[in-house]
Structures are given as C-alpha cells and as structure tokens.
Amino acid sequence: MKGGIRLYLTRFKYIPLIGTIRTYKKEYFSKDLIAALTVAVVAIPQSMAYALIAGVNPVYGLYTAIVSTIVASIFGSSKHLIAGPTNAIALLVAGSMRNFMGLENAYQMLFLMTFMVGALQIFFGVIKLGKVINFVSHTVIVGFSAGAGVLIALGQLSTLLGISIKNSAQMPTTEKFYYVMTHLSQTNLYALGLGIMTIAVILICKRINKNLPGALIGIIIPIIFIVIFALDQKGVKLTGNIPSSLPPFKMVQFNIVSMKEVFSGAIAISIIGLVEAISISKTIASTSRQKIDANQEFVAQGLANAVSSFFQCFPGSGSFTRSAINYHNGAVTRIAGILSGVVVALVLVFFAPFAKYIPNPCLAGVLILTGYGLVDKKEIKKVLKVGKFKSDSIALCVTFLATILMPDLDYAIYTGIALSIILYLKDTNKVPIKILIPTQGVDSQIIEQEIESVKGKVDVLIIQLEGNLYFGSAYDLEERLDSLVNKAKVFILRMKYVPTIDLTSLNALKVFIRTVREAGGVLIVSGVKSDLSSMLNKTNLVSDIDVDNIFMSENEIFASSTNALERARAVLNCEKDNKIKSMACNLLESVSNFSGGASVTSKNTSSF
Structure with a gap:
C-alpha cells in the first residue's frame, strides 16, 4: 500500500496539492485554519500597504494576496511558504513602472509585466536553473534589502507628514525626500499624529506579544479617531472606496512594444522574487526538516504570477513575515496557504466598505516600520567584521548604494550580481x-x-x-x-x-x-x-x-x-x-x- 502511495505521489509531483489531499487527515484542518486566519489578519494591511509602495490602488494588493497566495500554495515545493505582495518586489515594481504610471495603458503594462515575470520564472524552473540562484550572493541580497528598506521609509515620509507632491509616482525616492525636506512647513499635524499612533501601537503590541496583529490593531484604532473627529475633512487622506468583489478576470493585453519596455524590470523582479522565495523556503525547511525542490518552487512562483496577471495583480513572491507566521502558528500542510487566500477574499467581499476609512498616514507608518525591519543590522555587522575591503563587504556596500542612488532598481540588482561574480572570480583566480x-x-x-x-x-x-x-x-x-x-x-x-x-x-x-x-x-x-x-x-x-x-x-x-x-x-x-x-x-x-x-x-x- 505504501509503495502505491509513493508511486502516486511521484506521478503527480508537479502538483503537490494532490499528494497533500491524498494523505490529509481531519486533525490537520483546525491547525491549518488557525494559521490561515492569523496570516490573513497580517496579510490584509500588509498587502494594501505594499500596493501603495508599488504605486497602485490598495485593492490590487488584496487581489494579489488572494490569487498569488492560492496558486503558489497549490504548486509550491514548500508546505509553509506564503506568496503574495512583498516589500522588495513592490519597490521593484514601482521603479520599473515609474515612467509609465501616467499613461492611459499603465495598468495594462503592469499586468503584462506580471505575466512576463511569471513566464520567465516558469522557464527558469523548466530548464532547471535552481542552482544558478546561488550566483546571487547572500551579501547582495542583504545590501539590496537594506537599500530597499531605506527607500521604503524615505518614500513614505510625504504620506506620513501629509505633504502632497504632484506627480510623485514618477519621481525617484531621493527627489521626493528632497521635496519633503524643503516643504516641512506644509506638514499636516493630524496626519503625522495618526501615523505616529500606528507606529506606537505596533511597537507596543510587539512588546506585549509578538503574535498580536499589531499592524491591524494599529490601523483600526486610528479609524475610530477618523470617524469621531471627521479628520478626513482636516486634510487626512483616506484609502477611499475599494470594490467589494472578488478579483475580476481580465485578458492581459500583449503588445510587443510594451513587452520590450518592461522586459528589463521583469528580469530583475523574476530573479529577486525567486531568491526571496527559495531563501525563505529553505530557512523554514531548516527547522521543519522538509526537502525543498528549487526548480519546483520556480515553477510555482511563475504560475502564481502568470495566473494572477489575468486577475489584475502585480508581481508577488514569498513573504518572510507571513510564511514565518504561518509556520509558527501551527500550519501542517499547504492547505493553510490556500485558506489564507480564501479568508482575504471573504474579507474583501463582505468588509470592503469599511476599508475606505483607513488613513494613508497609518499605512505609511506600517511601511516605515517594515522598511526599518528590512535593514538586517546583525548580518551587516557580521559581513563588515570580516573586513571592510573583502569581497562580501564590497558587494554589500555597492549594492546598498546602487539601490538608493540608481534611478532604476533593476540596474542596482544587476550591478550587485555582476559585482559579486567579478569578486568571486578575483578570489578564485589564485591557485592554492x-x-x-x-x-x-x-x-x-x-x-x-x-x-x-x-x-x-x-x-x-x-x-x-x-x-x-x-x-x-x-x-x-x-x-x-x-x-x-x-x-x-x-x-x-x-x-x-x-x-x-x-x-x-x-x-x-x-x-x-x-x-x-x-x-x-x-x-x-x-x-x-x-x-x-x-x-x-x-x-x-x-x-x-x-x-x-x-x-x-x-x-x-x-x-x-x-x-x-x-x-x-x-x-x-x-x-x-x-x-x-x-x-x-x-x-x-x-x-x-x-x-x-x-x-x-x-x-x-x-x-x-
């Protein structure tokens, strides 16, 4: 009997969900459901906030948290990885789409890029390039993450302070930061107060219990002040109406000219997305003792992006925060990931009308803390301790600076990868x-x-x-x-x-x-x-x-x-x-x- 099950699982190894259903037990469901509900509570404010980073309406973040999460959980190698919007990918999307967001077909180009990211990732998995991901060194990712964290925090300052910037979506972050610093007199104190309140609530929740949904609580409490004191009439910008419906199917508009324009960004996003997904999967697998198939995960992430592009989603990847919450809250199988997407869909259908009261400064507060969390201070100290002029330190510093200063983030990624390969060759051209x-x-x-x-x-x-x-x-x-x-x-x-x-x-x-x-x-x-x-x-x-x-x-x-x-x-x-x-x-x-x-x-x- 066991031999038959093993043969069955091998036969359907490219659709791991079949094997999960085949061996699923009743006692697993309650654990998976609790983990899914906890993940959804965190995913809702995160997804909306990451959509703002990407420069799009928050509803697209929720769409991505539904479709991408479900598809990746069905096909993924990891039982605990939760896909969907992530801060690094959202920032890359913003950089790649910055010059197109003012155009009439901006969203069509965004969904086309989402499809291209998925197609590239599927291609990488089919030709089994799982090991090639090792050429993107750990220090490059640490440097990029730190730079991305700084950009996210700086990019949200205008929203936190309530300072309006015309055509801000087309501006580089450094230019927006300069504008804010020279227009501090325009600060809306009500907006700043709400943003600081959210940050304080999140930090207090972490101190009390790390499992508390600090981001959600930090957004709900300010909503009470918005309603009671009508702060929206005092210059505090709100999220606005969100469609109370499931992600609608819409055909991707394939256009050769548009494909050429977003191709460079799609390459960078596909690479970083895979690095994120694999590194998170392996980190959790080191504790859960699950074997991870990198090529299968490539295909899963690719399918998640390719399918979600037809449901008005922007590119996603594996989320470390939501995956860790999923695992530590007792998820047993990939069913937990699927259920978390279903829960977000139910919230969108039945509770979307209440989302219009969410203050943008509060989402900015969530993102500023997220950006701060991306700067891995322990890893940076560890790398720099080895030597300031060692290959790892140079790769980290150059990638960090390139991420902040380069006009296009995809070029910062390419710079970091190229530099790490060059430094590797420099170190290996000496014969022991x-x-x-x-x-x-x-x-x-x-x-x-x-x-x-x-x-x-x-x-x-x-x-x-x-x-x-x-x-x-x-x-x-x-x-x-x-x-x-x-x-x-x-x-x-x-x-x-x-x-x-x-x-x-x-x-x-x-x-x-x-x-x-x-x-x-x-x-x-x-x-x-x-x-x-x-x-x-x-x-x-x-x-x-x-x-x-x-x-x-x-x-x-x-x-x-x-x-x-x-x-x-x-x-x-x-x-x-x-x-x-x-x-x-x-x-x-x-x-x-x-x-x-x-x-x-x-x-x-x-x-x-």
Missing part, C-alpha cells in the same frame, strides 16, 4: 599551492614541512595542488610553477586534492613538465585519479612524463605518496654504493619499509 619538503622526524618518521619559498636548490620538492583548476586560475598556476623550475632535482606533483581540471590548466602543467625536463629535472605525479588519468592520456600529456613516474590514487592511506617517494629515491640513485649519501637519500631509505602503518606527522601542513 603548498610547497612541501620531506624531512626526518623522530623514530624514523617522515614529516612534510610546508615552506613559503625555496631559496636554494633541494633534492626533492613536493608541490601539492588543491581545489578546482580552471581557466581563470591557469595563469596564476603557470606563474607559480615556473618560479619553482630550478629549485629541485626531483619534483613530486601531488594531484590527490584536485577534484577537477580543465584543458587550460592542463596546458599550464604541460609547460611546467617540459620546462623541468629541459632543465635536467625529473617530475613525478602522484594521487592521479581515474578521470584525471583519462584526461592525461587524451591530451598526450603522458608522453611528456615517464609512465614509471605516474602513480594512481589508491585506497590505501599514503600509498600513492609513498610510491612517489620510493620512485624519487630510485631517481636519485640512492641504491648506488656511495660512501657519502645525500641527506635526501638517507631520509628516503626509511620509505622502503613504510607500508602505511608507520606514524606520519606533519607541521603546518596535511600529512602525505
């Missing part, structure tokens, strides 16, 4: 090489002493290569090896710790081998694995090395290195009846009795 000299220890032990450089000429020199050798590090490999050509009579090139090597690096080894031979030296290669041996044969590198000087990597500990040392002893003619033997020969005589059981020690290096 250990220069070792075998020396005599106590009780006939042989130790390998690591040295930084060889001043004179020695009899035997061990060169231990480590890590993946690829074209980016081939020049450094060639330079390092060339400096050792005349430093020994016999070289032992240890390859045991080289997982992979490409043709460019093999060519660098070929140059070294030929140069050593021309200088009258002998090169012995040890620790050769089967795949490397195949490459040596295919590239005719074996012809430059005596077959007797190649030693395969063996299962026995130290066997390959021992054989190489015995070969070095033979090359140095240590068996010859000399009255005065070289120091190396005296040392290597002990190797002939070495069978892997003798004690081998090492100082400042790994033992051979």
Whole structure:
C-alpha cells in the first residue's frame, strides 16, 4: 500500500496539492485554519500597504494576496511558504513602472509585466536553473534589502507628514525626500499624529506579544479617531472606496512594444522574487526538516504570477513575515496557504466598505516600520567584521548604494550580481599551492614541512595542488610553477586534492613538465585519479612524463605518496654504493619499509 502511495505521489509531483489531499487527515484542518486566519489578519494591511509602495490602488494588493497566495500554495515545493505582495518586489515594481504610471495603458503594462515575470520564472524552473540562484550572493541580497528598506521609509515620509507632491509616482525616492525636506512647513499635524499612533501601537503590541496583529490593531484604532473627529475633512487622506468583489478576470493585453519596455524590470523582479522565495523556503525547511525542490518552487512562483496577471495583480513572491507566521502558528500542510487566500477574499467581499476609512498616514507608518525591519543590522555587522575591503563587504556596500542612488532598481540588482561574480572570480583566480619538503622526524618518521619559498636548490620538492583548476586560475598556476623550475632535482606533483581540471590548466602543467625536463629535472605525479588519468592520456600529456613516474590514487592511506617517494629515491640513485649519501637519500631509505602503518606527522601542513 505504501509503495502505491509513493508511486502516486511521484506521478503527480508537479502538483503537490494532490499528494497533500491524498494523505490529509481531519486533525490537520483546525491547525491549518488557525494559521490561515492569523496570516490573513497580517496579510490584509500588509498587502494594501505594499500596493501603495508599488504605486497602485490598495485593492490590487488584496487581489494579489488572494490569487498569488492560492496558486503558489497549490504548486509550491514548500508546505509553509506564503506568496503574495512583498516589500522588495513592490519597490521593484514601482521603479520599473515609474515612467509609465501616467499613461492611459499603465495598468495594462503592469499586468503584462506580471505575466512576463511569471513566464520567465516558469522557464527558469523548466530548464532547471535552481542552482544558478546561488550566483546571487547572500551579501547582495542583504545590501539590496537594506537599500530597499531605506527607500521604503524615505518614500513614505510625504504620506506620513501629509505633504502632497504632484506627480510623485514618477519621481525617484531621493527627489521626493528632497521635496519633503524643503516643504516641512506644509506638514499636516493630524496626519503625522495618526501615523505616529500606528507606529506606537505596533511597537507596543510587539512588546506585549509578538503574535498580536499589531499592524491591524494599529490601523483600526486610528479609524475610530477618523470617524469621531471627521479628520478626513482636516486634510487626512483616506484609502477611499475599494470594490467589494472578488478579483475580476481580465485578458492581459500583449503588445510587443510594451513587452520590450518592461522586459528589463521583469528580469530583475523574476530573479529577486525567486531568491526571496527559495531563501525563505529553505530557512523554514531548516527547522521543519522538509526537502525543498528549487526548480519546483520556480515553477510555482511563475504560475502564481502568470495566473494572477489575468486577475489584475502585480508581481508577488514569498513573504518572510507571513510564511514565518504561518509556520509558527501551527500550519501542517499547504492547505493553510490556500485558506489564507480564501479568508482575504471573504474579507474583501463582505468588509470592503469599511476599508475606505483607513488613513494613508497609518499605512505609511506600517511601511516605515517594515522598511526599518528590512535593514538586517546583525548580518551587516557580521559581513563588515570580516573586513571592510573583502569581497562580501564590497558587494554589500555597492549594492546598498546602487539601490538608493540608481534611478532604476533593476540596474542596482544587476550591478550587485555582476559585482559579486567579478569578486568571486578575483578570489578564485589564485591557485592554492603548498610547497612541501620531506624531512626526518623522530623514530624514523617522515614529516612534510610546508615552506613559503625555496631559496636554494633541494633534492626533492613536493608541490601539492588543491581545489578546482580552471581557466581563470591557469595563469596564476603557470606563474607559480615556473618560479619553482630550478629549485629541485626531483619534483613530486601531488594531484590527490584536485577534484577537477580543465584543458587550460592542463596546458599550464604541460609547460611546467617540459620546462623541468629541459632543465635536467625529473617530475613525478602522484594521487592521479581515474578521470584525471583519462584526461592525461587524451591530451598526450603522458608522453611528456615517464609512465614509471605516474602513480594512481589508491585506497590505501599514503600509498600513492609513498610510491612517489620510493620512485624519487630510485631517481636519485640512492641504491648506488656511495660512501657519502645525500641527506635526501638517507631520509628516503626509511620509505622502503613504510607500508602505511608507520606514524606520519606533519607541521603546518596535511600529512602525505
């Protein structure tokens, strides 16, 4: 029976909901429902606030919280991830759409971009680019999140202070901030008071109990003041009427010109959206012990955006706040995510008329705290502690500044990704090489002493290569090896710790081998694995090395290195009846009795 269920689940692995329903138990429902209600309470004010960040009517945030959440929960790899509007994605949407919001077809272009984001994410999942997401470094995300947090907070100042800015949707955040600072005299004290009240209520709720829906309470209390004192007539702007209906189906208007105009933004949003979703899923999975399929999550996020584009939604992704609430409030299955979307839909249908009293300054207060929360101070300190001029620190700082100062956020993302890749290549173009000299220890032990450089000429020199050798590090490999050509009579090139090597690096080894031979030296290669041996044969590198000087990597500990040392002893003619033997020969005589059981020690290096 169990084998049949396993086969059934495998067959429908691309629609995980089928497997969930198949194995669902009655006792799960109450837990999933409680988690869903808690998530919905937080999602409603958040979604409306994020819509304001994106520069659209709050109702579109609620639409996104319904459709995107339900679809992503049906197809997602994670049982606890809650998709929908997020602060970072909303900010990217605002940046990408800033120049189009004044046009008649602005919303058509927005929904088209939502579809394109979904199509790109599905494409990434289908061609299995799950691992490529690792090229977006953690420090780039930390830098972008911090920059996004600053932009969100600065962008909401005008709303918090009740200062009206003409055509603010088309303005960069820095320009809006400058306008606010030069027009502080226009501050509406009623608006500021309500915004501060919301911030205070949220902070107090967190102090009392972290599970309290502070954002919702912080919006409901000011509504009472709005109604009692008619503050809307004193310059306090309200959300206004919200349609009391489910998200309406509307065909996306496909237009080649519009697609070209929003394509760059769609690429950036699709990448950041996937990074958000995967990182949140893996964070929760580290506790829940659930296995996450990155490619399946790509497809799920893509389907969520593609489907929601037909229901007047803007792009969404995984929300850390709502996903954490979902998990910590006892959600057992993906049904909790679906139910949370259903609850938001019911609220929209039956309670939408009350939403018109929500003050915009209160939503601004929610967003300012959200922006502050995006600045991960602990992670930033941790990165900077490593070193201000290290690759991670540079990537973080540049991405942070680019996010704040660049006119388009998608370019800030590309800058951070490009910089992290460049810095990674800079760090990996150095080949880890250990220069070792075998020396005599106590009780006939042989130790390998690591040295930084060889001043004179020695009899035997061990060169231990480590890590993946690829074209980016081939020049450094060639330079390092060339400096050792005349430093020994016999070289032992240890390859045991080289997982992979490409043709460019093999060519660098070929140059070294030929140069050593021309200088009258002998090169012995040890620790050769089967795949490397195949490459040596295919590239005719074996012809430059005596077959007797190649030693395969063996299962026995130290066997390959021992054989190489015995070969070095033979090359140095240590068996010859000399009255005065070289120091190396005296040392290597002990190797002939070495069978892997003798004690081998090492100082400042790994033992051979």
